[in-house]
Amino acid sequence: MKLPLTLLSLRFHLFLAAPAGGVLGLLACASPQAAQAQARVTLSGTVKDAKTGEDLTGASVHLVELPGVGAAANAYGFYSLTVPAGTYTVEASFVGYQAQRRKVTAEKSQRFDFKLSPGGQELTEVVVTGRSAQANISKAQAGVEVLDLKQIAKVPVLFGEKDVLKTLTLLPGIKSAGEGSSGFTVRGGNVDQNLILLDEAPVYNASHLLGFFSTFNSDAIRDLTVFKGGMPAQYGGRLSSVVDIKMKDGNNQELHGSGGIGLIASRLALEGPIVKDKGSFLVTGRRTYADVFLKLSSNETTKSSSLYFYDFNAKANYTLSPSNRLYFSGYLGRDALGVGNFGNNYGNQTATLRLNHLFSDRLFSNTSLIFSKYSYQINIKVNNQDFSIDSDIKDWNLKQDFEFSPSTTQTLRFGAQAIYHTITPGHVTAAADAAVNPTPARPNYSLETAAYASYEWHATESLDFAAGLRLSDFALLGAGTYSTYDNSGRVVASQQYGSGQVIKTYLNLEPRFAASYQLSAATALKAGYARNVQNLHLLSNSASTSPTDLYIPTSVNVKPELADQLSAGYFRTLGAKEDYAFSAEVYYKWLQNQVDYRNGTQLQGNQDVESTLVFGQGRAYGIEFLVKKQTGRLTGWLGYTLSKSQRQFNDINNGARFNARQDRPNDLSVVALYQLNAKWSLAATFVASTGNAVTYPVGKYLVAGQAVPLYGARNADRLPAYRRLDLGATYEKPHQEGHRFHSSWNFSVYNALGRENPYSITFQTDPNDPTKTQAVQTSLFKMVPSATYNFSF
């Protein structure tokens, strides 16, 4: 535990030393302001959308008379600004909204709520970033991106089903796990190393239909924030990233509905006030109907198959009193796949109950009780005897967060969290006369607790710090039987533990640190360090995410995964209206206690899966460039990443370091949105990257009368390069005065060039000539056109 602290202080010193002695000087004169014996008052309140009542997270509230003094509204739209008593002009602003100024004579603390009206820019303008680029310059954190749903709606996607997770992969450093997949990797990490939160509830399998759709219905989502590194201390539990998805609160002014009819799915959403200005609700639903098309097939098997998913989101909030607000959000999604006598259904359920409470105008509190469950069931009928395989992960999560704003230049956040996990790997339920035997459910119990504190300090006009510390503990609890293994996976000792007994605990300290230095109003340098700990590990034997992927907790044999990331970046905006934003970020990540399994392991139904695990380390590094055009008819971005991601396990690849599967050194994405006129807008995305690291044969030999591929070093080869162009066009029916009904058509073509991008390459004996072998490339989705009709009222 000594090392991380040393590292942290080392970073402090390094940073302070870097921008020459001047910084120290600035630090020294930072405090006198606070020492003035003037009365201090606190202005606090909320910033909301005037039309819908939605919280405007990230909206800026500042004083015109005191440049550089301001606050940003938090995730609940709340801000707090402590200033010397006086007369001020308070301005609230947010990208895409008309700024609002109000005069205030602040002699004592008071509440000031803002309601901002959308607009304020020419109609032809499309804003790409949810936050002002300025925020990227002035905040200490690097590696953060925000996607606003309104703004990504026009980005063309597969089957026309807008999808936050897929749009996310168009940002530098974030890569899709595979063609059409909603799985993704961040800065060389693994697919399971992303903490995906839906209104604070962790979502374990964020995909529908084999990963081709994410579980997130974009109708229900307000925005998404991704932290690629340097996560603030209130987040923890995964190594690579945090994807924080916030659901809309629902319109608290009047009842509205919206929906869409697409190629393979339809959506409907309803939102409105519970009590005007006090509370609102939102309900959304979505269902695919691919199975309707299956019925049209001439193939009997296809005809009798089922293949669909549905999901519901619901949210309600109510302002109990000026200092208390209650939220409930829930999600229920289910996939059903069935062919003949086989059936598989799986899905997530989450529920979040939250209470916002203001202890004072400077101390904001949020208490959350969260339930999250992922489960799958497989039903098989053999000789008219049914049996089923069930598995689930259940979390009960209690979380307390505080946000304290002692002055305009400081924010202190602290809190604690406890998650009780119950993970039940697949087990068979069968009648005595069934073809298979039942296997007992063997749940794993564990308690993950954490306490954190973080401190943000706007030290001077140009210097910002954010330092945080997270103390996390993982306790494996009984009842259960746990074994230890030798190097070849044989059981050395086995011990049974009673219910509630603490079997093993792991305590970890996770320091986080970020600093930024503004060279000018438009330019900033940033640096950060973060350690992250992960105690749930995904074992997957497929390239794409699969509903039957196995999660295992940290245990007697499996240690917590650790990641240390150092990052630095250069940020710049150009143009009078911040028309362009440029950033370049470098990172280096050390990964420890990585989990993989021995070659050839049978994961499914394995009663002793820990015996097959091997542990190693990894490293990932790279540089990411992002150029955004934020104003004008043409908006969009260009992202390019040059990176490397490698792993090293003593028991894999003869101990030699190998490329991670997701290692794709070159990765380019271009997103362009063009507003042609008031009715039509056009969109295009282009993606190009090196192929995944894969293992090709280095020869073949004869066994069992067949030519068997001979494999050499792991992931020593590459799939051919990937390139894809998607096109989209949106037609918005001119809005009729006095009518509430709006409608639009969205047309898109996925893979418009019809390029056969390799999804995988398999090796086989030539069916036409048994004396030869061949490589066969499988490609998915060669040009998929789609049309979606959207409406709102």
Place this chain on the structure above:
Amino acid sequence: MKYPLVLAAALLLTASCQKVVTLDLQNADPQLAIEGNLADDGQPCTVLLSRSVDYTQTNTFPAVSGATVTLSDDAGGLEKLAETSTPGQYRGSKLLGQPGRRYTLRVETGGQSYVAASTLPSPVVALTGLRAQKSVVGNNIQVVPEYQDPAGPRNYYLFRQYRNGRLNKNIFLQTDEFTDGKSNARALGSGGGGGGSTDDADKLATGDSVRVEMQNVDPDAYEYFRTLNQILQGNPLFSITPTNPKSNFSGGVLGYFSAHSRRQRSLVVPPL
């Protein structure tokens, strides 16, 4: 257990396309492959030695002649296998496979020696019957080997299937991991749906004569074939990182040695 998924993937595959591609593959030095079999059918042990070739070459594998191949058992038996008129093929004469006995095969060639041991399972589980049925998925005909799994120890079974005398290249495996003590109801090739074969010549039809060979194998041999199947029957949508099968030979060589039982039954596919 991810069968439904594989099936759904198969549906998706109909929307995908496949093509043969030419790749620039790396080439490893030729490596020795050993295939040793000893059954309880009264036939002596046979061993095939060959070398690997580049992946892009034709399927002609150079035989390895002049090796010293010896077989011993845990009852003191020992014999040297003689090379037959077919180069690279070695054959014993007096040691025969008996249930419960453990056999050790030793191959010496090129100054290296490779050793593998295999136990012929005991008691041998008999193949008591054979029936044909429509596959659960698709419109294929499958064969169900009937046998009564003994309760208790883990058992491992390997099946080969012949249609009108022609060998189906698929190696069908079953264990009693979830079916201990049950009479078997699983068809050959129920794994991926259909007949488990992409080769039309293996497709069963009414009137076909089908012969099934059942082997009781030991855990190491089963593990070898299971991991061999992973790379031979890889689903393009669920490609795992391919690795060479787990050989039971020491010394880092390709291939396996299996002492196993051998029982056969035939049937003529009735109208279904």
